[in-house]
Amino acid sequence: MMGGKLFRNFSFFSATLSFFLLVGIFAILFTYAQESMHEFGFDFLFNGTWEADEDDEGGIFGGFIPIIGTLLSTIIAMVIATPLAMGIAIFLTEIASEAIAKPVSIAIELLAAIPSIIYGMWGLFYFAPIVQSTVGGNGVGLLTAGIVLAIMIIPFMAAITRDSMNTTPLVLKESAYAMGATKFEVIKDVIMPYSKGGIIGSIILALGRALGETMAVAFLIGSVMSIPRNITDPTTSIPVLLANNFAEAQDLEMSSMYYLALILFVVSFFIITIAKFYFLGRKVK
Amino acid sequence: MAKENLVMEIKDFSFTYAGAEKPSLKKINLPIEENKITAMIGPSGCGKSTLLRAMNRIHDLYPGNKYEGKINLYKADGSKQNILDIKKENDFIKLRQEVGMIFQKPTPFPMSIFDNVAYGLRLSGIKNRSELEGRVEKALKGAAILDETKDRLKESALGMSGGQQQRLCIARAVALKPRVLLFDEPTSALDPFSTGAIEELIAELKEEVSVVIVTHNMQQASRLSDYTAFMYLGDLAEYDKTEKIFLNPTQKLTEDYITGRFG
Numbered sequence: 001m002m003g004g005k006l007f008r009n010f011s012f013f014s015a016t017l018s019f020f021l022l023v024g025i026f027a028i029l030f031t032y033a034q035e036s037m038h039e040f041g042f043d044f045l046f047n048g049t050w051e052a053d054e055d056d057e058g059g060i061f062g063g064f065i066p067i068i069g070t071l072l073s074t075i076i077a078m079v080i081a082t083p084l085a086m087g088i089a090i091f092l093t094e095i096a097s098e099a100i101a102k103p104v105s106i107a108i109e110l111l112a113a114i115p116s117i118i119y120g121m122w123g124l125f126y127f128a129p130i131v132q133s134t135v136g137g138n139g140v141g142l143l144t145a146g147i148v149l150a151i152m153i154i155p156f157m158a159a160i161t162r163d164s165m166n167t168t169p170l171v172l173k174e175s176a177y178a179m180g181a182t183k184f185e186v187i188k189d190v191i192m193p194y195s196k197g198g199i200i201g202s203i204i205l206a207l208g209r210a211l212g213e214t215m216a217v218a219f220l221i222g223s224v225m226s227i228p229r230n231i232t233d234p235t236t237s238i239p240v241l242l243a244n245n246f247a248e249a250q251d252l253e254m255s256s257m258y259y260l261a262l263i264l265f266v267v268s269f270f271i272i273t274i275a276k277f278y279f280l281g282r283k284v285k
Numbered sequence: 286m287a288k289e290n291l292v293m294e295i296k297d298f299s300f301t302y303a304g305a306e307k308p309s310l311k312k313i314n315l316p317i318e319e320n321k322i323t324a325m326i327g328p329s330g331c332g333k334s335t336l337l338r339a340m341n342r343i344h345d346l347y348p349g350n351k352y353e354g355k356i357n358l359y360k361a362d363g364s365k366q367n368i369l370d371i372k373k374e375n376d377f378i379k380l381r382q383e384v385g386m387i388f389q390k391p392t393p394f395p396m397s398i399f400d401n402v403a404y405g406l407r408l409s410g411i412k413n414r415s416e417l418e419g420r421v422e423k424a425l426k427g428a429a430i431l432d433e434t435k436d437r438l439k440e441s442a443l444g445m446s447g448g449q450q451q452r453l454c455i456a457r458a459v460a461l462k463p464r465v466l467l468f469d470e471p472t473s474a475l476d477p478f479s480t481g482a483i484e485e486l487i488a489e490l491k492e493e494v495s496v497v498i499v500t501h502n503m504q505q506a507s508r509l510s511d512y513t514a515f516m517y518l519g520d521l522a523e524y525d526k527t528e529k530i531f532l533n534p535t536q537k538l539t540e541d542y543i544t545g546r547f548g
Contacts (some may be wrong), residue, residue, distance in 0.1 A: 097348070171388050174343055178386040179457065180378040189404070193395040271418040 012237035029262040036061065044259060050225050050241075052253050061256035063263065065225055068143070069235040070264075072228065073221060074210045076146025077153060082203060084150075085157035092158075093165040094187055105162070112155035120219035123148035128220065137232025138222065145221040145237075149213060153206040160205065160280075165191050165197020201279030208271040212264060214239035238264045289371035292465055292495040293317035293340065293384075296355040298333075300339055300434065309335050311519045317465065322487065322496040324510035324527065326503065328542065331516040333499045337467050339484075340497065341384040342368060342377060358383065368377070376433045376528025382409055384465045391450030393442035401442045401453055405461045420460055427493070428456035429486050448479025449491050455486060459494070466490065468498040472505065484509055503543055507531045515539045 040047065047062020048232065088108065092101045127148060128139035135143065168191045176186045192199070222234020223244055236244075238260050249257055300310040310332045317323050323361060325333040335344075344350045356381070357365045363468065368380055382405065394401050402421045411417055422439075425431040430452040434445075442453055458466055459460055468487065472480040487496055487509060500506050506527070513530040515523045515538075523530060523539045534540045541547055 169392075172392050172394070173389060174346065175386070175388055175392040175454070176394065176404075177346055178341060178343055178381050178388075179461070180382040180408050181404075182374060182378065185408060189396070190394055196395075 026262075026265065029258055029265055033262045035252060036259040039252060040256070040259075044256070045263075048227060050256075052249075057177035058252050059252075061253055063238070063256070063260050065227055066236050066238045066241045066260060067263070068227060070211060070237040070239075071150060072142055072218060072235070073145045073237055074207065076142065076231075077149035077210045078203070079205060080147060080150035081154045081157060081206065085154045085161060085202070085206075086199070088154070088158040089161035089165055090187055090191075092162050094183065094251040095193065105159075108155045110156055111124060112159060114215060115217075116152060116215040119148055119152050120216035121198060123216060124219045131232070135232055137230070138234060140220055141232045141234040142221065142228050143231045145217050148216055148220055149210050152213065152216060153210050156209065157202045157206040160202035161195070162200050164195040164202070167198070168194045196221055197279045201275045204271055204275035204279065208268050208275065211271070212241050212268055218243055290319050292319040293497075294355075294357045294359070295336070295340075296357065298336075298339070298352070298354035298356060300335055300344075301351040302335075303347065303351075308351075308353075309519050310339075312520045315514055315521055315524060317495060317497060318512060319495050320491050320493075321489050321511040322498060322509055323512045323514065324506035325497065325499045325514045325516060326501075326506050326542070327516035327522075328547065329501075330518075332519045333514075333516045335423055336516070337386075337469055337497060337499050340368075340383050340465070340467055341386055342371060343381075343386060345377065358464070377458050378408075382461050383463050384467060385461060385463040386467045387451070387454055387458060387469065387471045387548060389456050389470045391447055393445070393450045393453055395443060396441070397439050398442045398445070398453060399438040401446075402457050402460050406457055409461065413545075424456040424460035427459050428452045429482065429489075430456060434515070446479070448475050450483060451475060451479065451483055452486060455490075459490065463494055465495045465497065468500075469497065470499055470501060473501060480505075503531075503545075515542060517542075 023063065044061070044063050045067065046064055047060070048064040049060045049062050050065065051061075052059035088104075092105055092108075096104065123144060124140070128144050131141075131144045131147070132135070132139035137143070172190055172194065173186055176190045181189065217237055219239045221237055221240055223236050223240055224234040225236060225241075226233070228235040242257055242261060245253070245257060295313050295315040298310060298313045301308040313336060315323075315336075325337065327333050338344050339352065340356060350545055352369045354369070355367045356369055358368050359365050360383075368384075371377055371380055394404060394524045396404070399421055402424050405416050406417055412421070420432065422435075425434055430449060433449060434453075442450065445453060451474075455466075455471075471487075472483050475483065477544045484505065487498065490496060491511075498506075499509065510527045513525065514521055515530060515534075515536075517538055523534060523536045524535075530539060531543055534543065
């Protein structure tokens, strides 16, 4: 009896812990960001200056550059990753024979499990010089970060999309073939609409992941506080700025960083909520 | 059985599934009469669905199956084609437009009612809006579902009842003006009322098209069909006019099956 009650309490505690953590993290970000929020208000979002005074006590801090850097690198990644991931998923579910689909599926799942710092190192030492020699620029910059981000989210997106395409009932596909549809038409008219929810969900989850990626982007984006004029220019992103500046920041700068973190938190939270509950939670009849 | 009345003719047809050692169908010989309803009955695993699925070569979606013998399809112009010779995707498409199929469970596509019926027409290259509308309306009327759907053609087909969905699937197949329609237990997922509506519809359809229906329901076979094929363990055990099969079968096996002594 005693053991049952203990276990019940323990599992209740574990389950509620995650909820309190979520609320707690939000509360802390919100509290520490107060100083900066009072000082800069919503103009913070549109101000491109990030400068501490000489005595380190104050300064002007605006999130415009890291916000733009985050958005642009994410957009580049999504534009590259989405069609490729769809192609992989379609190939795996509809085109490849079992003998090919199996090993490719496993490879994709393993790719998704590689720690991001490894992608960062590979990107910096191997891939950045390739970008530099083909499109110009310094090697590190928006484009390199965006492409490596794309490579990181492709496996993840492809795997979810594949799973959701696999839920298309066989008989539905057969009836489309029985109407005289080609393979391409079955994919376009039956499989894609049927798994639409899962496909959009996977895109949004990948988007959330790309927005918050720190390590790989820190290696590759250049970490320069300037607005990129060109796709190969270096800039910075929210997670990269936070990771680079936390050690020496104080007072208002610290608070401004919490403000940035809060923005990222809220945006990611909404993105993942929409993806999980609206698109992936809903089962298509 | 004069040849000019046949729409299909199955000759010495054997079929082996990919990876299987033994054939699932052994030297089947079966005529399919034009504008008649042919029922295929028999216990589960006898091969009746396998045979049906060979008649539009839907088996070919999965690689490795082996065919032997012939399945001839007689065209409207009197020419004949052995459908087992088909190799190119274009010819498969033509075959499946001439030999349509209705499945056990209704399979509306995730699109509007109108688009479901227009789907095959669009695939076959009809783009003209008014021609599409005319043929969709005619097909819905032909499938006895126009009255229920004419005010909601733009709504998703997924919102219809099971019986309506199945009639929609029939309309979708009829729209292509096929020579043959294959029904694979079309009412086994439906309630008795919807089943009645579908049976009535199939009976009317034979004016326009030849029907082959696989069913587990003896009453359905005897009510509906003109000819009945009884299959057992991959063989065609008996084929004749439906009255003959049900009233006076020549084989003991057939009699045992239709009287419910096994199955």
